[in-house]
Amino acid sequence: MRVFVAQLNPTVGDMEGNTQKIISALEHAREKRADVVVFSELVLCGYPPEDLLLHPAFVDAQAQYLERVVKASQGLFAVVGTVRRNPSAGEKSIFNSAAAIQDGRLLGFVDKRLLPTYDVFDERRYFEPGKTSKVWEYQGQRIGITVCEDIWQHAGLVGFTNYACDPVLDLVAQKPDVVLNLSASPYHFDKPSMRVKVCASTSRTLHCPVILCCQVGGNDQLVFDGYSLVVDQEGRLRQVAKGFEEDEMVVELGALPAPCHFKYDAIHDLYHALVLGVRDYMHKLGLKKGCLGLSGGIDSALVACIAVNALGKENVLAVSMPSMYSSEGSRTDAELLVENLGVELLNLPIHSTYGALMETLAPALQGQTPDVTEENLQARIRGTLLMALSNKLGHIVLSTGNKSEMAMGYCTLYGDMCGGLGVIADVTKAQVYALARYVNRQREIIPASTISKAPSAELRPNQKDTDSLPPYDIVDEVLRAYVEDFHSPEEIASFYKIPLDLATDLVRRIHRAEYKRRQAAPSIRVSKQAFSAGRRFPIVQKWK
């Protein structure tokens, strides 16, 4: 039996476009003489549809588009992710389902049983859990069908949750010959290799191969990395589809290729996740061009490289906005970078606007001493200039702040935080350096001096980030331990051997900056726990 794995990049809500992709994949499957075709979770509407699911018209439309897919399934057994109405009285009125289709007929549905309601997932908000696990017979083979989370708990890899049932165990008595899993499993740093473990755990329990079909592409803040895969009945990896692009994979069940290793380079993948995140955010919105402020520092340099890879150099506009505090080195670094990238550079000095604002404010601020106000003014003039270019020329502003800064609130609301998309807002400072080295792996694109100099916002004379912050390696440790792993300051101080006062102060700073992050540009989520998608934190709270 030949299984065709359709790793597609659906757009949320684009039922017409997604249906065309699905029908086209069915044609390819026939061309490849496949017997079975598997699609990803909710491929018909794209994942995650969020509150579109609350619109009855949105749910009803899926049944109509599914009919078109059913009609196009001649000669095949196909499994398609779709929303369907719950025909019984249940807590919720819809299921997250896999439609089983054969030869132009809809055979029925398998409803997702384990509904993740943690992190970026809100499935209990919308869906009723499925009640049974099912196997369909086709060409004498017993095909077990599962949807994403259904096989995760079995591998012990689910967070914050311990479901009452185990769909994998429930399949044991049904003796499947192969298990298909329809997935929409968002990328985060180091996650792709987890999926091999998940599938291996299922295959060892059920003594059959497992084929995972993953969604690929960016939808809002989430990036889906693809990497659909096949493990054999002993849990050994046999085939992997491409990462970060659409792919089609034919699996000959009786003749799997030799066991292989999952070739995984975490920084390479992180880079490509960001590129795909930018590209899909823009292109799915029908936008082509991006602009960004280029300070000469490492953050904006990295974002410029990602933007060029995502949008093409002809669609990226870099803007240098020097002030009285901009160093000569920063200017030449910025110029060198745009030369290396071949992008256009605009030069818009901020002195005169700064002067006009200070004069306007003078009567109100008489007798006050300079403080962060003057620094923020510079950042906000830059934000205003970028937004004016964006309004007039149609370039979307790409925001360049990193996660470590966002954690500490070391960023200016309505200033450097302006933008349609926060490209590296979920990337720590240490990862920024690693990504810059990755960009330069073959030749120097980001100037070496950009990478080697001490980070500075250049908003006052001789400013360094370390004037206001502890070294970034400590910031990053506390950030990871507190935000990603929910450890207490006491645990963090003891584990990392830093003073308790420092750990507590950094945690307080993380909380104090919540109000800023709430107004940040949407950002591409690439870590286990971003500040944006998947974290719901009160601004007004007195816990820490």
Add this chain to the structure above:
Amino acid sequence: MRVFVAQLNPTVGDMEGNTQKIISALEHAREKRADVVVFSELVLCGYPPEDLLLHPAFVDAQAQYLERVVKASQGLFAVVGTVRRNPSAGEKSIFNSAAAIQDGRLLGFVDKRLLPTYDVFDERRYFEPGKTSKVWEYQGQRIGITVCEDIWQHAGLVGFTNYACDPVLDLVAQKPDVVLNLSASPYHFDKPSMRVKVCASTSRTLHCPVILCCQVGGNDQLVFDGYSLVVDQEGRLRQVAKGFEEDEMVVELGALPAPCHFKYDAIHDLYHALVLGVRDYMHKLGLKKGCLGLSGGIDSALVACIAVNALGKENVLAVSMPSMYSSEGSRTDAELLVENLGVELLNLPIHSTYGALMETLAPALQGQTPDVTEENLQARIRGTLLMALSNKLGHIVLSTGNKSEMAMGYCTLYGDMCGGLGVIADVTKAQVYALARYVNRQREIIPASTISKAPSAELRPNQKDTDSLPPYDIVDEVLRAYVEDFHSPEEIASFYKIPLDLATDLVRRIHRAEYKRRQAAPSIRVSKQAFSAGRRFPIVQKWK
């Protein structure tokens, strides 16, 4: 039996402060010779705690604070809302519980069974549902204990959900003499009167009085209105606590006062919800002073009035920032308003900064014709000036955009959208007018000309809102029907008798502005469906 209802205003995460409030209420209850004391849902940690619940230290702390409450309960039977660990293996590791306490001993817990996971509620993200409904006996009386949602489904007033069990019916066999309900039920327009129906439905089924204890106060974007209440065994309202402030109510079960009506003025309540929302947002963050841009229009005039009521006139700074397009009428209206309110007015013209920005941008924008860019520049200069005042003087910027504008995207990101709190961002334009008339009910505070003139952003000569938008009454109708009630454009066109093209266009505009709203200041939620809290909508989607 005398029941003391402690309608408190807890702060999320402030376990120390909340515990002191609880212990102080226990003392008052003894002074009033009460037998039983009932608190609101999760009163110990404040509602909603959101992802603080994922921090083990946060959960553990509640058990410790609960011990202090238990020790302080001499001579009383008390029911206190708290988080507790799930002692069994369950899908989630904590319960949303009511601790039953008697005379210095912890008797046990009643766990909330119906966990709302829709709208602003995410309870399945955190909590395991309770399995049984319970009655405790005290002084020969059988006291049924329920937590908030537990009694809502019985009245048929739950949205998007149809729970599998009914805790009210499960209490029938246990024959309670009275039912207590611990609530944290956020205000929205017209909601308080719904709670009377909810309690009446339970009391009629169980043939006993129901006492509802509600949280009061603002926490982040939610306002809790209080109005704790008592219905008798026939569902007639007998007692109501104050709205929008802390209150203590003694209920003599054997001698309830005569049946009464719920005195409810929707616009009065809306106004007070906004005032409380502003006051608690600021004061719980330890902030006193607010500032706002005063344009002479009705939106900023209303926000100024709300701010004065919430913070005191000495803590409100109004800022006039005239441009070449500001009308004389707007200036005199603004001056008259600040005189009526007794607040300080600063005058910061934006001409010179606008000139400097246009000059800086000239080389980049050569040959382009004026468009929305120039309008946004003016709004962004104003935002920048307000933020500079905020940075230097410590006033939090109060954002003045209304819901109808936010729906249409008729607002400038990083311009008039700047602010720490969006005061009227969930108030429609029609409600803004009604609130302005409410403010003026005794004497003219908001100048009559502010109310009577046609709305204008004054960002170009003779501009009117209707140049860019359909009349606000149509905008508001579509907004309500689409966003609050999930109707399709076809249904809306037919129901309101407007052209389908217009309905579709307005729905598209609502979706297109999603990216702006995502970066809006947090706002006070006062409608059934706000754009902020309780709505999760993709930016990148092609449904409409």
